[in-house]
Amino acid sequence: MKFVIKVRLKKGILDPQGKTVNQAxxxxxxxxxxxxxIGKLIEVEIDESDPRKARQILEEASQKLLANPVIEDFEIQPEE
Amino acid sequence: MKFVIKVRLKKGILDPQGKTVNQAxxxxxxxxxxxxxIGKLIEVEIDESDPRKARQILEEASQKLLANPVIEDFEIQPEE
Known part of the structure; x- marks a missing residue:
């Protein structure tokens, strides 16, 4: 199964990269x-046929590695 | 108006950052x-009330600055 994980800075967190791009x-x-x-768009493929389990694994992986939960929010969506 | 620009590496282009994350x-x-x-999720606000014009401006900005059209594809979507 393919999923997309959208990682965005939380509201109120400054985005220096975005500011620089804006000035440019x-x-x-x-x-x-x-x-x-500017956030991240992470596309993954996962060898797990149960969508609920797959989502749970990705949720955990996002918390631990893909996002920084202190400053970032993430959203997991099945890819069309 | 708010838009989201999704920037992804083209198919066939190696993604060393993604590979490293995968190994981790x-x-x-x-x-x-x-x-x-791993791609980019760029959120912008644009002072342009005509959606067609707004999209045209973002298309141009993406070609010139936000994406590298040689190795990346981009997709512009109005934000819900």
Whole structure:
């Protein structure tokens, strides 16, 4: 089964990378773009046919390794 | 308007970061997980009320700065 894990900085956490990209966009003339925030889009394949178990494994792996739960939220979705 | 831009490595392009994460997951005991690929999830707000124009601006910005079109594909979606 394929899943996508979306990892985003929590609200209120500063995103220096996003800010830098935003400034670069302004320098290029894209003044309309603002509030750029950059997260991760992690695509995985998992050898587990039970979707509930697969999700549980990914939940645990996200907590432990894929995301930093102190500053990031994550969301697990089956891939279409 | 808010949009999400998903940036993924094209098929066939090696993903050393994903490979490293995959190995780390195996070391932690998550042997079922494989084919980890890591992309970017870019959230932006844009001061443009016409959705077609907004998308056009983001398309251009993605080509020029947010993605590397040689090795990455991108997808622009309005955020729910």
């Amino acid at each position: 966009l302004h320098h290029l003339g894209y003044e309309q773009i603002r509030d750029v925030r | 997951l195996h070391h932690l005991g998550y042997e079922q997980i494989r084919d980890v690929r």
